[in-house]
Amino acid sequence: MALLAALxxxxxxxxxxxxxxxxxxxxxxxxxxxxxxxxxxxxxVRSAEPELAALTRAPEDPSAAQxxxxxxxxxxxxxxxxxxxxxxxxxxARRLVEAPSAVNNHISGGTYHAPxxxxxxxxxxxxxxxxxxxxxxxx
Numbered sequence: 256m257a258l259l260a261a262l263x264x265x266x267x268x269x270x271x272x273x274x275x276x277x278x279x280x281x282x283x284x285x286x287x288x289x290x291x292x293x294x295x296x297x298x299x300v301r302s303a304e305p306e307l308a309a310l311t312r313a314p315e316d317p318s319a320a321q322x323x324x325x326x327x328x329x330x331x332x333x334x335x336x337x338x339x340x341x342x343x344x345x346x347x348a349r350r351l352v353e354a355p356s357a358v359n360n361h362i363s364g365g366t367y368h369a370p371x372x373x374x375x376x377x378x379x380x381x382x383x384x385x386x387x388x389x390x391x392x393x394x
Contacts, residue, residue: 263314
C-alpha cells in the first residue's frame with residue numbers, strides 16, 4: 256500500500272513515473288477470468304482502473320491506496336496471468352523505491368573562483384558569487 260502511494264506521489268523521479276505507467280498498462284490489460292477460481296455467486300470484479308485513477312488524483316489519500324491494493328489483490332486471485340505480471344511489477348517497483356541513490360562527486364585540477372556544490376538532486380537553488388579576481392601580471 257505504501258509503495259503504491261509513494262509511486263503515485265512521484266517518488267523515484269522518471270523511473271518512478273515509468274513504474275507507475277507500467278502498472279497502469281498492466282491494469283488495462285484484458286481481464287482473463289479463470290472459471291476454476293470463481294463461481295456465479297462471486298461479486299463482479301473490476302479491472303482496478305477506477306482505483307488506479309483515484310490514487311493518481313489523490314496520492315496522499317490512504318483509503319485510495321488501500322482500495323487499489325485490494326482491487327489488485329482480488330484481480331490477481333482471479334487472473335493468474337495478471338498475478339504473474341503484478342508480481343514481476345512489484346519486484347521491480349520495490350527495487351526502485353528501496354534502492355539507495357548513489358551520488359559520486361569529483362573535482363580535480365584548476366582554480367575555482369565561485370562556489371562548488373556537490374550533491375545528488377537539487378531543485379530551486381540560487382547561488383550568487385562575485386566575479387573572479389583579475390589576473391596577476393607575471394614577472
